[in-house]
Amino acid sequence: MAITNFPNKGDDKKISLRNSEEPQFSHSYANKLKNEYPKIWKAGGNIRGNQAYQLWTKAKKGEDTPAIREWIKEREAWIKRHYRDGQKFKKDVEPNISNVAGVVAQIKWGTIGNLGESKMKSVINELKKKLDKKEKKNNNMKNQEIQEIQERHIQKIEETNDAFIIYYGKAEKPEVELPIEDNYKDDEERKSVEFEKRMTKSDIQMRDEQSNTVVGYAAVFNALSENLGGFRETVNKRAFDGRLEDDVRFLINHDGMPLGRTTAGTLRLSIDETGLKYEVDLPDTPTANELRTALERKEITQSSFQFTVEEDNWEERDGQMFREITKVGRLLDVAAVTFPAYPDATVALRKLENFKNTQKEKEEYKAEEKDLHYRSIRELKIKLLNQIKPNEIS
Numbered sequence: 001m002a003i004t005n006f007p008n009k010g011d012d013k014k015i016s017l018r019n020s021e022e023p024q025f026s027h028s029y030a031n032k033l034k035n036e037y038p039k040i041w042k043a044g045g046n047i048r049g050n051q052a053y054q055l056w057t058k059a060k061k062g063e064d065t066p067a068i069r070e071w072i073k074e075r076e077a078w079i080k081r082h083y084r085d086g087q088k089f090k091k092d093v094e095p096n097i098s099n100v101a102g103v104v105a106q107i108k109w110g111t112i113g114n115l116g117e118s119k120m121k122s123v124i125n126e127l128k129k130k131l132d133k134k135e136k137k138n139n140n141m142k143n144q145e146i147q148e149i150q151e152r153h154i155q156k157i158e159e160t161n162d163a164f165i166i167y168y169g170k171a172e173k174p175e176v177e178l179p180i181e182d183n184y185k186d187d188e189e190r191k192s193v194e195f196e197k198r199m200t201k202s203d204i205q206m207r208d209e210q211s212n213t214v215v216g217y218a219a220v221f222n223a224l225s226e227n228l229g230g231f232r233e234t235v236n237k238r239a240f241d242g243r244l245e246d247d248v249r250f251l252i253n254h255d256g257m258p259l260g261r262t263t264a265g266t267l268r269l270s271i272d273e274t275g276l277k278y279e280v281d282l283p284d285t286p287t288a289n290e291l292r293t294a295l296e297r298k299e300i301t302q303s304s305f306q307f308t309v310e311e312d313n314w315e316e317r318d319g320q321m322f323r324e325i326t327k328v329g330r331l332l333d334v335a336a337v338t339f340p341a342y343p344d345a346t347v348a349l350r351k352l353e354n355f356k357n358t359q360k361e362k363e364e365y366k367a368e369e370k371d372l373h374y375r376s377i378r379e380l381k382i383k384l385l386n387q388i389k390p391n392e393i394s
Contacts, residue, residue, distance in 0.1 A: 007076055015069040017059055022079050023112050027060050029121060030107050037128055044101030045108040052078075056110040079111040086115040086123065095127040195332055197254065198225070198233075200275075200303045204336055206295050212282045214250075214295065218305040218334040220275040231314075231321035239325050240276050244269045249333040250280040252291060254306050258333075259288050267334075276305070278334050291336060299338075306332040 003012035006019065013019040030053065034041045045052070055071040085102025089095065095103075103120050106113045113120065158165040204216030221237040250260035250267045260267035260280035267280045282288040294300040310329030315322055 006073060015072050016064075017072060017110075020072065020076060022076060023117075024110050025107055025112050025117055025120070027056065027110065030110070031057075033107065033124060037131065039097065039131065040100065040104060040124065040127055041108075043097050044104030046105075049105050049108040052110070053108040056108075075109055075111065078109055079106070079113070082106060082109075082111075082113065084114050086113045086120060089115060089119065089123050095123045096130070097127070100124065100127060195306045195308055195330075197304055197306050199337065200305065203301055204295065204303045206292065207279075209296075212292070214280045214282060214291075214336070216278055216303040216334075216336075217274060218269075218276045218278050218303055218331075221273075223275075231323050233323045233325065235275070236324055236326045237271075237273075237275075239328050240271060240331065241327070243328050243331045244271070246331045248331050250278065251333050251335045252287065253337055254304065254333060254335045257285075257287065259283060259285075259291070269334075278303075294338075295336075300336050302337050303334060304337045305334045308332075 003010070004015055005011060006013050006015045007021045017024060034053070052071060052075070055068050058065075059068050059072065082102065082105065085106060088099065089103070093099070100123060103113070103115070103123055106120065107124075115123070198219070200217055200220055204214060207213040207215050219235050219240070221239075222234050225233040244262075246262065248262045248267060248269065249258040251258060259282055262269060266283075267278060270277045270279075282292060291300065308329040309325055309327070311325075311327035313324045313326060
């Protein structure tokens, strides 16, 4: 009979949360967060994270199925990869919907990262207070709207065969809009936000056989991407304005020692009609020589870039969501990549979800505002009809 290899390879303990080496986060806290603050819950964890929470819940109830046992083993490996995901909050970083994804994911997996359970709860509780304050502000705006309607001046009342018509003056007030949350407290916090990665469908190659210079495009303008998990994307030709001065590295697979750097003059960025072009002078190192050989043999043919988005536009066309990146907030690196891996669109997917939620909130807010308007008119009509004398009705 095969051993379980749990919790580590060579071990033969029963696969269960009780025998796990990774401590569990409070399930009751996670359940309350899921039910009472769905906006925070949706901020991290993606589809597998939601499945992890469901399997965790079943395991807590004593269920023991092959799917649950497989998840418990997966959980051991998952937290080792994501243990430091909340590291930014050890500094003076204020939590917001855009930067708590790592902590929320740890909670969904029932794990405790390097912040510790107490600090994880503290981060989420601080964000809860921010959302509560925002909701209170929205409620105050609604109450103010009711008060303004009630204070309008009734000009006259007319009676028809089957109704009374009330004429009143318009309220002088600015259009009510939903508050916009500032996602970043300062530059340090902006740097703590997760970066996005995109593959570029453009060849990377040596300039010529005698040259040590690699040439490629980190981004191609106005080229429609593949489906990124719910949306497709283009990059506006002005998106990299101001980014050529960033401290950018050239890497392999976005990892390891830099093979070029803009501040050292060994990596040069430029903009042309095609996109964001880069040229890098390779050093005489084993890694650079391996890359040079791989490029010459066409074993590496694609580039990728890692970045944050400061401004973008979303729209829906024929049931498909499209995103245009109009301003890159920071360009971290450009890289030669060995595998055409699926682009890291996690951050963008959260922004898409936030966009959809915001649109839904606006629609709900307008519907509530319209309903309040008509209910207030009815209440005013009843109140007025109870106060006026019959000979005042024209």
